[in-house]
Amino acid sequence: MAELAILGGTPVRTALFPAYNPIGAEEKQAVAEVMDSGLLSSYIGAWHEDFYGGPLVRELEAKWRRAFGVRHAVAVNSATSGLYAAMGACGVAPGDEVIVSPYTMSASATAPLIYGATPIFADIDPRDLCISPESIRARLSPRTKAIIVVHIFGHPARMEEIMAIAREHGLLVVEDCAQAPMSRCDGRYVGAIGDIGVFSLNYHKHIHTGEGGVAVTDNPDLAERLELLRNHGEVVVDDKGTRDIFNIIGYNYRLTELQAAIGVHQIDKLEGLLEKRRANAAFFDRELSGLPGIEPQPVRQGCTHAYYNQVFFFDQERVGIPRNVFIKAVGAELPSAYLRERVPLIGYGYVKPLYLQRIYHEHATDCGPNCPRYLGVAEYGPGLCPITENMHYHVLFNHEFHRPGMSDGDLRDVADAYFKVYEQRHTLRGLALEQGK
Numbered sequence: 001m002a003e004l005a006i007l008g009g010t011p012v013r014t015a016l017f018p019a020y021n022p023i024g025a026e027e028k029q030a031v032a033e034v035m036d037s038g039l040l041s042s043y044i045g046a047w048h049e050d051f052y053g054g055p056l057v058r059e060l061e062a063k064w065r066r067a068f069g070v071r072h073a074v075a076v077n078s079a080t081s082g083l084y085a086a087m088g089a090c091g092v093a094p095g096d097e098v099i100v101s102p103y104t105m106s107a108s109a110t111a112p113l114i115y116g117a118t119p120i121f122a123d124i125d126p127r128d129l130c131i132s133p134e135s136i137r138a139r140l141s142p143r144t145k146a147i148i149v150v151h152i153f154g155h156p157a158r159m160e161e162i163m164a165i166a167r168e169h170g171l172l173v174v175e176d177c178a179q180a181p182m183s184r185c186d187g188r189y190v191g192a193i194g195d196i197g198v199f200s201l202n203y204h205k206h207i208h209t210g211e212g213g214v215a216v217t218d219n220p221d222l223a224e225r226l227e228l229l230r231n232h233g234e235v236v237v238d239d240k241g242t243r244d245i246f247n248i249i250g251y252n253y254r255l256t257e258l259q260a261a262i263g264v265h266q267i268d269k270l271e272g273l274l275e276k277r278r279a280n281a282a283f284f285d286r287e288l289s290g291l292p293g294i295e296p297q298p299v300r301q302g303c304t305h306a307y308y309n310q311v312f313f314f315d316q317e318r319v320g321i322p323r324n325v326f327i328k329a330v331g332a333e334l335p336s337a338y339l340r341e342r343v344p345l346i347g348y349g350y351v352k353p354l355y356l357q358r359i360y361h362e363h364a365t366d367c368g369p370n371c372p373r374y375l376g377v378a379e380y381g382p383g384l385c386p387i388t389e390n391m392h393y394h395v396l397f398n399h400e401f402h403r404p405g406m407s408d409g410d411l412r413d414v415a416d417a418y419f420k421v422y423e424q425r426h427t428l429r430g431l432a433l434e435q436g437k
């Protein structure tokens with residue numbers, strides 16, 4: 001059998017995998033038409049029809065409403081903007097606590113800080129990897145105002161239980177669906193279950209407009225507040241007759257007509273792209289589930305998974321070497337680049353638990369836990385969320401080899417790399433001992 005690439009042998013494959021590019025002729029044509037019109041954006045920060053943006057922004061919003069079965073969709077220039085606007089719309093303020101997940105992209109947890117509130121980290125469910133109802137309950141306080149739920153990697157959180165807690169305690173729920181467009185939970189799309197759902201259209205998501213996002217809600221008051229926050233709301237509240245202006249100092253979260261033109265076509269492709277992701281993920285689930293100690297993430301009954309990343313659980317005892325050594329060795333068998341060099345397509349863990357970031361430990365802001373109006377004690381130390389830490393440092397690994405565009409041969413090469421390393425894992429024991437501290 002060929003020697004492992006990490007030990008100097010020939011890799012399973014050196015040819016790059018196809019780049020992921022969901023942009024086609026329709027998007028190019030639509031962008032060309034906007035360019036020809038000269039109207040690359042049509043927002044006006046005044047009480048005028050164009051306060052709500054140009055025709056393509058509105059078309060994108062109409063399509064989004066239909067696709068997700070929601071009453072209001074507000075296009076924004078990123079999911080980060082959408083999350084910030086969601087906090088503002090929910091009336092989050094200094095002194096409030098917002099319960100968040102530690103295992104997510106940073107903006108899902110910084111959003112409360114933007115409005116002076118304090119992020120309170122609750123641990124994740126060991127299977128779906130999203131914030132768990134039991135850890136939310138354990139973190140409730142009289143100061144809790146809202147919960148930000150992230151459907152991480154594309155698997156839905158336990159929304160029914162989370163909504164029950166929220167209703168019982170009068171809390172607002174914002175769903176971060178950046179990684180989970182059209183994931184379903186008991187027949188309902190995530191994003192349409194909580195009070196506000198936020199989607200991302202950045203370039204590494206399922207569908208994209210380069211940068212962009214959409215916030216959705218069924219609540220007309222929240223929709224109005226999102227629209228005001230998107231576009232200098234303070235300027236229009238008098239003419240519009242808006243009564244509640246708390247937090248309504250607006251930003252510029254506006255999506256351009258160029259981006260909306262792309263989004264109008266991208267949304268039509270979403271279901272097809274998800275089908276491909278699911279089919280490719282099923283291939284790896286089947287193949288890798290034959291390797292003792294490697295377990296594909298199960299999809300909870302009643303849910304569908306959007307597979308932004310495909311996640312596996314690694315049992316070091318059963319495999320016999322540490323996860324990081326195994327994954328490094330698999331990575332060495334395959335070309336590292338997908339869209340660009342340096343972008344790893346396989347990784348151990350995800351992001352460091354967010355409460356370990358410096359901004360939560362040093363005086364990065366006078367708001368949140370440092371605000372004089374905050375009467376609680378926010379904890380951000382190691383050990384705060386043991387399931388998250390165990391997943392990140394020992395158990396979880398993920399890859400993006402299931403993206404659409406991979407041929408059967410490409411998928412086979414990846415599976416072969418996993419098998420090759422698995423079969424020869426004992427040759428890595430020395431390496432494991434050195435690196436496994």
Ligand SMILES: Cc1ncc(COP(=O)(O)O)c(C=O)c1O
Pocket residue numbers: 077078079080081104105107108150152176178179199200201202212213
């Ligand atoms: C879970 C999650 N939330 C929020 C964001 C922020 O999205 P955007 O880049 O559109 O601001 C991302 C982006 O990677 C994400 O993965």
